Amino acid sequence: MTLTSPLPAGLSVNAMSEPLVAQLIERSEELRVGITRTRAGTTIVDAGVDAAGSADAGMLIARICMGGLGHVARRMAFDAAPLWPVFIEVHTSNPVLACLGSQYAGWSLSATKEETGGKKFFSLGSGPARALACKEPLFDELGYRDKHERGALVMEVNRLPPQVVIDKVIDDCGLAPDKLVIAVTPTHSVAGTVQVVARVVEVALHKTHVLGVDLSEIVEASGSAPLPPPAPDDTQAMGRTNDAILYGGRVHLTVKSDAAARRLAAELPSSNARDYGKPFAEIFKSFNYDFYQIDAALFAPAEAWVSSLESGATYHGGKLDHALLHAQWHVTQETP
Template sequence: MISINELALELFEELAEYPEDFNAVFHQLDNGARIVDCGVQAKGGYAAGKRFTEICMGGLAEVSFRMGQINHVPMPFIDVNTDFPSLACLGAQEAGWRITHEKYFAMGSGPARALSRNPKECYELIEYEDDCDYAVICLESDTLPNEAVMQKIADGCNVDVANVCAVVAPTASVVGSIQVAGRCVETAIYRLEQLHYDPKKVICACGSAPVPPVKSDSTKAMGCTNDATIYFGQINLTIDGADIADYVDKIPSNTSSSYGKPFYDTFKEANFDFFKIDQGLFAPAEVTINEVSEGKVYRCGAVNPEVTLQSFGYL
């Protein structure tokens, strides 16, 4: 069985050893926990964003950048592919662990979740257990974690705190923009799970999204980075399961009642209350599917260049 923490650890070690090559900053806390800052005080960049995303997907994805266009406006795009969609996306990348301690808050994702089994139902569904002495976690947060936070993560993962490795970046940072756009494939797999379709039937998956601009505060950044996938994420899934036919129409973001304007505007209208937003919005704009047992293809959704450009500030 593949250990996603072990695979991610290898990727982390290089980052920790040569942080300056990634415009990142390495910290080792007194309790031995290791942290690579990819955007709090550090500037970060493409290399750190790529590495953050690869770690976040448990070392089971290929990530690359290229120039793309939205209605002729040039901007970087991220391409992601994985041959382990349910493990890489749900077992690692899903931002499923809210990490709080006193005033500290971070959305936790990455392979460490598989050790804390957070949430438990996820790991039962994907039938995965990791057994690794090291825990590698990704923190979306505006501040670096202290020793107590890292100890809490260690306790949750049942590993020695000296074996906890964290990469950290705020939503409103270059790495934040990249790693959220890098969740484009995960959004599709997560949506299938929400629709109660068995994600283990997805054999492999690829997707792309524009790398959104960095905004000046975290709420605006959250809007902008979500919009990259909601309004311009394109995903291709290879599935072994003819029953997908019944789910196709429900996948894309444009089936949501909250669809149609930049996420920040929707969020504001909801008085910044997440529970008033239809969860179906957190889905990719457009999905094509190849079902292999019948050799069929499906297509649903559509990209929305106007709302994407509006969200990013180009319109």
Template sequence: MSESMNVAAKKIADKMIADADKLKLIASTLSNGTLVIDCGVNAKGSIKGGELFTKVCLGGICDVGISIPGDLSDIMAMPAVKVKTDFPALTTLGSQKAGWKIEVDDYFAMASGPAQTHKFKNDEIYAMTNYKEDSDIAVITLEANKLPDEKVAQFIADECGVKTDNLTILVAPTASLVGSIQISGRALEVGIYKMYEVMGFDVTKITYAAGITPITPVDPDNLKAMGKTNDAIIFGGRTYYYIEPDEGESLEELATNLPSSSSENYGKSFLEFFEEADGDFYKIPKEVFAPAQVIVNDMVTGEMFHTGSIDLERLKKSFEVKEVKFL
């Protein structure tokens, strides 16, 4: 990787600031020099803003787009987030994964983005992918209901080992348009996370990956929004993984056990899991997070394994779809 993910993400963030009015975002600078981009707290946000936010989450080295419509069946079609990456393990586990829980006084956020390459620089994923962060800037995305202040920014900068005026923070609540888009853009991530954390698979063998997930309807209730956005992936996410296995290694078992429906707990909504975990997102069983449908292409043998399926009825129940019939 010739370019730092933080540098790539910073270019996107700077473009978001330059086009803030058009993207319905609000950019500001804290007294300590940290740039803050409000993508949904006080700002309205936008579809394009959600696309760019998702791209920043992935470290800027990927393709993110919106498909309109994203067909799920012949009776319901919705806009969907499309993600493609040639660096699957690095962009998802090394940047997009919400692996950092920010807690400063009464401020709470789930953090993603390439700033994690500073915070978790000794994480195995960077050694596996031969990535080393050599920039002195940090770009972080926060899923939070409030904007960070100077104290929060100082904490993040200190943890990353950068100056506060070299820090850029993007913020979007779960209950916002940008929040809905960026979470729906995580289907690839949860599949790769399950391969790595639950199944013990060498994710560096994934050469290319692509995914598409319906954009969750925006719900003003943060708890319900959290449930709907995660259900979008569990019941409606479709992912494609191009893998180069070792000689003689079959990918059939991997594919069989990867979709959400392979879990013995399949069928519960995300909110049910959340309640069972006493409201702690990080205590939810890891195998719960998985895309609904998976296609695995063995690039050595040419075989393709297709597992799982879109669960339209559970998706419609989660989204509280009310079908209106003409008289």
């Protein structure tokens, strides 16, 4: 057990994200997302498969992923020598519930080619509907289960989900078909790139969980990561979005105790991992595209600043890697 204080049972991540889901649908033309409905009434939001999608759609979907408990913004960097011109910034005052109880992509959803009538399907579901289904052991540790008549799920995949998967989500969540909304964001799409980079704080929370630090220690969490340029396919996009966090991600956590602050500053950064220093796409390929073979310590922000409420001290660990990001993102300095 890594959570000594229960999450607030009165907060429904699906209820809090509902106005954002409505906004995504109502502003579909402006946000360049496609809206379709299944025969049973389930709403599918296409944010990059056939529809163009947009960065604004990606930020709205990121907020939906966080169960309405996070702030997501885009900013320009005006430093003399910026790491990158555009960053995604994230903040939450309910970090454990927003990031692990909602945003974390932990629900495995798959179907065989026989079930789909075509080719097999696989996606990791993220967002507030996870807390309705509670199919992951993580929810037992968090001691949280949501109850709401509507739900929203996000799938980071390059095709729309088949009906067999939609039916599974409906059944596991205990929803009427017309009360479910699924947003699809391929990694290579603009919206997909944004919503993955907006996981910079979530990655820090997950690493904290992996380290075995009591999650109740974390009181506030903020983070930022560079928004990489678009990539021509999902594999390259996966490399770029992961590199953005592993080598350009920065988090600031506020925790209760000095001991937790010291430990997280030292152990949280990605530089603790065996394969640190290599582009993620190269690491992924070396393990035959199997996520579970990669050192779990790698999935973390590059830099951590951790402040202690107990002492008022702030501890710092890790570093950003300008050179690796610029090389991977093909930055060329033009001179007149």
